Amino acid sequence: MRAWVAPRYGPPEVLRLEEVARPEPGPGQVLVRVRAIGLNFADCMARLGVYPNTPKPPFIPGMEVAGEVGALGDGVSEPSVGSRVVAVPIFSGHAEYVVVRATHLRPLPEGVSFEVGASLVVTGLTADHALSTLGRLRPGERVAVLAAAGGVGTMAVQLALGCGAQVLAVASSEAKRQLVAQLGAQEVVSYQEYPQAVASGVDVVLDSVGGRLFRPGWRGLRRDGRYVLFGFAAAVGPKGVRWTKAAWEVARMGVVLPFLLVQSCRTLTGFNLSLVPQLAPHLHQRYQYLCQELLGGRLRPLIGRVFPFSQLPEAHAHLQGRDSVGKVVVTVP
Ligand SMILES: NC(=O)c1ccc[n+]([C@@H]2O[C@H](COP(=O)([O-])OP(=O)(O)OC[C@H]3O[C@@H](n4cnc5c(N)ncnc54)[C@H](OP(=O)(O)O)[C@@H]3O)[C@@H](O)[C@H]2O)c1
Numbered sequence: 001m002r003a004w005v006a007p008r009y010g011p012p013e014v015l016r017l018e019e020v021a022r023p024e025p026g027p028g029q030v031l032v033r034v035r036a037i038g039l040n041f042a043d044c045m046a047r048l049g050v051y052p053n054t055p056k057p058p059f060i061p062g063m064e065v066a067g068e069v070g071a072l073g074d075g076v077s078e079p080s081v082g083s084r085v086v087a088v089p090i091f092s093g094h095a096e097y098v099v100v101r102a103t104h105l106r107p108l109p110e111g112v113s114f115e116v117g118a119s120l121v122v123t124g125l126t127a128d129h130a131l132s133t134l135g136r137l138r139p140g141e142r143v144a145v146l147a148a149a150g151g152v153g154t155m156a157v158q159l160a161l162g163c164g165a166q167v168l169a170v171a172s173s174e175a176k177r178q179l180v181a182q183l184g185a186q187e188v189v190s191y192q193e194y195p196q197a198v199a200s201g202v203d204v205v206l207d208s209v210g211g212r213l214f215r216p217g218w219r220g221l222r223r224d225g226r227y228v229l230f231g232f233a234a235a236v237g238p239k240g241v242r243w244t245k246a247a248w249e250v251a252r253m254g255v256v257l258p259f260l261l262v263q264s265c266r267t268l269t270g271f272n273l274s275l276v277p278q279l280a281p282h283l284h285q286r287y288q289y290l291c292q293e294l295l296g297g298r299l300r301p302l303i304g305r306v307f308p309f310s311q312l313p314e315a316h317a318h319l320q321g322r323d324s325v326g327k328v329v330v331t332v333p
Pocket of ligand 1: 039040041042122123126147148149150151152153170171172173176208209230231232233234235236237238271272273274319320321322323324325326327
């Protein structure tokens with residue numbers, strides 16, 4: 001099969017299209033014929049060698065795919081060969097075939113395209129986990145969403161609006177801000193305007209950027225406010241991790257004194273869904289909820305750009321270069 005291999009950590013150009021052996025599903029595993037790849041910022045971090053548990057090069061990156069079941073390993077009776085599925089292998093998905101554990105597959109509902117399927121799981125579950133499970137967002141509350149025009153961001157804006165919240169969306173360019181305004185965000189601001197906008201009080205902050213943006217949001221949290229950190233995009237430049245800038249951005253987040261949380265009644269929480277396998281049953285339930293919302297027309301994964309498999313490195317550069325809106329998808333012929 002063909003796969004995009006990272007022979008070393010580095011910028012998008014390091015990726016090489018190679019002929020490699022097709023993996024065989026072992027006991028409890030399923031072979032998936034990949035039809036669409038959902039690109040995630042985590043794929044860029046993995047290629048750069050800074051994502052948790054990234055294999056040593058050479059390795060095949062690829063967190064998320066949609067496709068068809070190609071073969072079943074020993075002890076697996078379903079889903080049947082040919083079923084349409086979505087899967088989050090974390091690594092190895094930038095290929096024509098990938099092996100995943102049968103318990104990690106989810107059905108792709110009838111009538112939903114592979115492209116939409118590949119845009120739903122990671123962005124949807126991340127936004128939902130941040131908003132509803134950890135953010136405990138309630139109707140009428142005000143929620144700030146950083147990087148609101150991105151894959152997770154556009155999902156979060158829609159889910160928050162669906163919950164009846166007031167959304168303060170933050171994005172870097174005018175085009176991105178127009179997009180989130182079209183999604184229905186009531187307030188849309190740039191990063192420069194954000195400190196002032198959030199100072200009037202906010203109940204929940206969804207922060208995947210980190211660094212200097214943390215303090216204004218943390219200060220703006222109302223009593224019972226929840227600050228949810230789940231990424232550090234501020235550390236990444238178009239070519240790689242900018243270590244000096246990353247250190248500076250971390251320093252600007254400052255220090256949070258635990259005992260002060262009591263009087264101010266604030267919660268600071270963080271997560272990385274790829275590091276909590278024990279949440280799988282809960283996330284499977286939440287995937288069903290996302291499918292209901294999708295099929296009911298209340299949630300629409302926003303696909304900004306689709307690349308052919310042959311241009312996967314360009315798709316990486318598009319996402320890492322901060323040019324993308326919504327989800328970046330790569331189709332596999
Ligand atoms: N913890 C988890 O379980 C989990 C799961 C999924 C995703 N995430 C995190 O959530 C974030 C969104 O993921 P995604 O895949 O949907 O990506 P994305 O939001 O589509 O793309 C990343 C966005 O981050 C913003 N950004 C801010 N500073 C940046 C920088 N220095 N370089 C590049 N982008 C920068 C950009 O939007 P603006 O130009 O508007 O700033 C960019 O569009 C990422 O930080 C990712 O690591 C975490």
